[in-house]
Amino acid sequence: xxxxxxxxxxxxxxxxxxxxxxxxxxxxxxxxxxxxxxxxxxxxxxxxxxxxxxxxxxxxxxxxxxxxxxxxxxxxxxxxxxxxxxxxxxxxxxxxxxxxxxxxxxxxxxxxxxxxxxxxxxxxxxxxxxxxxxxxxxxxxxxxxxxxxxxxxx
DNA sequence: GCCAACGTTGGC
DNA sequence: GCCAACGTTGGC
Numbered sequence: 001x002x003x004x005x006x007x008x009x010x011x012x013x014x015x016x017x018x019x020x021x022x023x024x025x026x027x028x029x030x031x032x033x034x035x036x037x038x039x040x041x042x043x044x045x046x047x048x049x050x051x052x053x054x055x056x057x058x059x060x061x062x063x064x065x066x067x068x069x070x071x072x073x074x075x076x077x078x079x080x081x082x083x084x085x086x087x088x089x090x091x092x093x094x095x096x097x098x099x100x101x102x103x104x105x106x107x108x109x110x111x112x113x114x115x116x117x118x119x120x121x122x123x124x125x126x127x128x129x130x131x132x133x134x135x136x137x138x139x140x141x142x143x144x145x146x147x148x149x150x151x152x153x154x
Numbered sequence: 155g156c157c158a159a160c161g162t163t164g165g166c
Numbered sequence: 167g168c169c170a171a172c173g174t175t176g177g178c
Contacts, residue, residue, distance in 0.1 A: 007176085031161080054176055112177080130159055131175045 002041060003137040005049040005126055006064070006100065015050050015062040015105060023101040027073045028083045030095065034134035039070045039096035041136075048100060049137055049145060051126070052109075059109035060145055067101030106149035114154060120144055 006026070008014070018024055029035060048064040072093035075083035088094040115121050121144060125135035137145075 009176090033161095058177070130177085131161085133175085 002043070002046045003049070003139055003142040004037070004042060004046060004066070005051050005060070005124075005135050005137050007051045007053040007133045009054045010052040010061075011054070014052065015102075018050065018062070018064060018100065018102045019105070021102070023067045023099050025097060025099050027075045027097050029073070029097060029133060030083060030085075031133065033132060035095055037134045037136065038098050042066045042070060042098050042134075044068060047103075047142060049142065050100075053133075057109070057111040057113065059111040060106065060115070060149075061109045062105045063103040063146075064100045065103050066098050068099035070096045070098050073097040106146070108149055108153060110145050110148045114148060115145070117154075118144065118148070 013024070026038070029038065044066050046066040048066060049060045050062040050064045051060050052058055072088075072090070073083070073095040075081040076085040076088040076093060076095045077090065078084055083095075085094055112126075115124065116127060121127070121141055124137065124141055125132065126137075129135055
Protein backbone atom coordinates (compact mmCIF):
# COMPACT_ATOMS: atom_id res chain seq x y z
CA UNK A 1 0.00 0.00 0.00
CA UNK A 2 1.16 3.49 -0.83
CA UNK A 3 0.73 6.82 0.96
CA UNK A 4 -0.17 10.16 -0.61
CA UNK A 5 -0.99 13.75 0.16
CA UNK A 6 -3.72 15.55 -1.77
CA UNK A 7 -4.31 19.28 -1.66
CA UNK A 8 -7.61 21.07 -1.88
CA UNK A 9 -8.72 24.60 -1.20
CA UNK A 10 -11.27 24.36 1.60
CA UNK A 11 -13.25 27.26 0.13
CA UNK A 12 -13.81 25.03 -2.90
CA UNK A 13 -13.94 21.56 -1.38
CA UNK A 14 -13.08 20.85 2.25
CA UNK A 15 -12.66 17.81 4.46
CA UNK A 16 -16.16 18.51 5.79
CA UNK A 17 -17.50 18.38 2.22
CA UNK A 18 -15.72 15.06 1.74
CA UNK A 19 -17.19 13.69 4.96
CA UNK A 20 -20.66 14.70 3.82
CA UNK A 21 -20.26 13.14 0.39
CA UNK A 22 -18.38 10.07 1.56
CA UNK A 23 -16.56 9.83 -1.74
CA UNK A 24 -15.61 12.34 -4.40
CA UNK A 25 -14.33 11.98 -7.99
CA UNK A 26 -11.04 13.89 -8.07
CA UNK A 27 -11.47 15.35 -11.54
CA UNK A 28 -9.86 18.45 -13.01
CA UNK A 29 -6.22 17.70 -12.20
CA UNK A 30 -4.22 19.06 -15.15
CA UNK A 31 -0.66 18.53 -14.09
CA UNK A 32 1.26 15.66 -15.66
CA UNK A 33 3.17 14.65 -12.58
CA UNK A 34 0.03 14.52 -10.46
CA UNK A 35 -1.71 12.70 -13.30
CA UNK A 36 1.05 10.11 -13.41
CA UNK A 37 0.73 9.41 -9.70
CA UNK A 38 -3.01 8.90 -10.05
CA UNK A 39 -2.85 6.89 -13.25
CA UNK A 40 0.20 4.77 -12.59
CA UNK A 41 0.51 4.35 -8.86
CA UNK A 42 -2.60 5.16 -6.84
CA UNK A 43 -4.72 2.14 -6.09
CA UNK A 44 -7.85 1.51 -4.01
CA UNK A 45 -7.10 1.44 -0.31
CA UNK A 46 -3.99 3.64 -0.51
CA UNK A 47 -3.96 6.10 2.38
CA UNK A 48 -4.20 9.84 1.73
CA UNK A 49 -3.33 12.82 3.89
CA UNK A 50 -6.03 15.38 3.12
CA UNK A 51 -4.48 18.86 3.03
CA UNK A 52 -6.12 22.27 3.00
CA UNK A 53 -4.15 24.76 0.88
CA UNK A 54 -4.76 28.50 0.73
CA UNK A 55 -6.24 28.13 4.19
CA UNK A 56 -5.62 29.72 7.56
CA UNK A 57 -3.67 27.91 8.49
CA UNK A 58 -2.83 25.59 5.64
CA UNK A 59 -2.77 22.15 7.25
CA UNK A 60 -3.25 18.43 7.00
CA UNK A 61 -6.78 18.04 8.32
CA UNK A 62 -7.81 14.47 7.74
CA UNK A 63 -7.30 11.00 6.37
CA UNK A 64 -8.85 9.75 3.18
CA UNK A 65 -8.23 6.77 0.99
CA UNK A 66 -8.11 6.08 -2.70
CA UNK A 67 -11.64 4.94 -3.49
CA UNK A 68 -11.38 3.68 -7.05
CA UNK A 69 -9.05 2.44 -9.71
CA UNK A 70 -7.82 5.19 -12.03
CA UNK A 71 -10.03 6.02 -15.01
CA UNK A 72 -10.13 8.73 -17.69
CA UNK A 73 -11.34 12.07 -16.34
CA UNK A 74 -14.66 12.65 -18.14
CA UNK A 75 -14.35 16.44 -17.89
CA UNK A 76 -11.58 16.39 -20.53
CA UNK A 77 -14.21 15.40 -23.14
CA UNK A 78 -16.83 17.91 -22.01
CA UNK A 79 -16.71 21.08 -24.09
CA UNK A 80 -18.68 22.96 -21.47
CA UNK A 81 -16.22 22.09 -18.71
CA UNK A 82 -13.41 24.33 -17.51
CA UNK A 83 -11.26 21.21 -17.75
CA UNK A 84 -12.08 20.44 -21.38
CA UNK A 85 -9.05 19.36 -23.39
CA UNK A 86 -9.51 19.48 -27.16
CA UNK A 87 -6.50 17.24 -27.66
CA UNK A 88 -7.92 14.39 -25.61
CA UNK A 89 -10.00 11.65 -27.22
CA UNK A 90 -11.80 8.69 -25.74
CA UNK A 91 -9.37 6.41 -27.55
CA UNK A 92 -6.43 8.46 -26.28
CA UNK A 93 -7.42 10.12 -23.04
CA UNK A 94 -4.81 12.49 -21.66
CA UNK A 95 -6.03 12.88 -18.07
CA UNK A 96 -6.79 10.22 -15.51
CA UNK A 97 -8.27 10.51 -12.05
CA UNK A 98 -9.22 8.48 -9.04
CA UNK A 99 -11.97 8.86 -6.48
CA UNK A 100 -11.21 9.90 -2.92
CA UNK A 101 -13.10 8.39 0.01
CA UNK A 102 -13.44 9.92 3.46
CA UNK A 103 -11.88 8.05 6.36
CA UNK A 104 -11.70 10.49 9.29
CA UNK A 105 -10.69 13.92 10.51
CA UNK A 106 -7.43 14.23 12.38
CA UNK A 107 -7.82 14.94 16.09
CA UNK A 108 -6.56 18.41 15.19
CA UNK A 109 -5.13 20.05 12.05
CA UNK A 110 -1.38 19.70 11.62
CA UNK A 111 -0.28 23.05 10.20
CA UNK A 112 2.28 23.54 7.47
CA UNK A 113 4.36 25.59 9.93
CA UNK A 114 4.58 22.56 12.25
CA UNK A 115 5.53 20.30 9.39
CA UNK A 116 8.28 22.72 8.37
CA UNK A 117 9.51 22.86 11.97
CA UNK A 118 9.77 19.06 12.26
CA UNK A 119 13.22 17.94 11.14
CA UNK A 120 12.02 14.40 10.48
CA UNK A 121 9.65 15.79 7.85
CA UNK A 122 12.20 17.95 6.06
CA UNK A 123 12.25 15.70 3.00
CA UNK A 124 8.49 15.61 2.51
CA UNK A 125 7.48 16.11 -1.11
CA UNK A 126 4.96 18.65 0.19
CA UNK A 127 7.89 20.89 1.15
CA UNK A 128 10.20 20.00 -1.71
CA UNK A 129 7.77 20.19 -4.59
CA UNK A 130 5.83 23.38 -4.46
CA UNK A 131 2.46 23.50 -6.20
CA UNK A 132 2.13 19.78 -6.78
CA UNK A 133 -1.43 18.90 -5.78
CA UNK A 134 -0.89 15.15 -5.46
CA UNK A 135 2.35 14.01 -3.87
CA UNK A 136 3.76 10.81 -2.45
CA UNK A 137 4.32 10.45 1.29
CA UNK A 138 6.70 8.02 2.95
CA UNK A 139 5.15 5.61 5.48
CA UNK A 140 7.22 7.10 8.30
CA UNK A 141 6.14 10.61 7.30
CA UNK A 142 2.52 9.53 7.31
CA UNK A 143 2.92 8.04 10.79
CA UNK A 144 4.67 11.15 12.06
CA UNK A 145 1.81 13.41 10.91
CA UNK A 146 -0.68 11.15 12.68
CA UNK A 147 1.45 11.21 15.81
CA UNK A 148 1.58 15.02 15.73
CA UNK A 149 -2.19 15.20 15.36
CA UNK A 150 -2.60 13.18 18.55
CA UNK A 151 -0.31 15.49 20.50
CA UNK A 152 -1.30 18.82 21.95
CA UNK A 153 -0.88 21.78 19.64
CA UNK A 154 2.58 23.29 20.24
C1' DG B 155 -2.15 41.68 -2.57
C1' DC B 156 2.49 40.26 -3.48
C1' DC B 157 5.57 37.33 -5.35
C1' DA B 158 8.45 32.96 -5.94
C1' DA B 159 8.33 28.64 -8.15
C1' DC B 160 7.61 26.51 -12.08
C1' DG B 161 4.76 24.53 -15.92
C1' DT B 162 3.02 25.74 -20.58
C1' DT B 163 2.84 28.14 -24.89
C1' DG B 164 4.38 29.92 -29.02
C1' DG B 165 7.68 32.60 -31.95
C1' DC B 166 11.74 31.92 -34.22
C1' DG C 167 15.16 23.08 -29.74
C1' DC C 168 15.58 27.46 -27.28
C1' DC C 169 13.75 30.68 -24.48
C1' DA C 170 10.81 34.71 -23.32
C1' DA C 171 6.22 35.60 -22.09
C1' DC C 172 2.59 34.23 -19.63
C1' DG C 173 -0.48 31.73 -16.36
C1' DT C 174 -1.23 29.15 -12.10
C1' DT C 175 -0.41 27.61 -7.44
C1' DG C 176 -0.14 28.62 -2.98
C1' DG C 177 2.52 30.64 1.10
C1' DC C 178 2.78 34.69 3.50
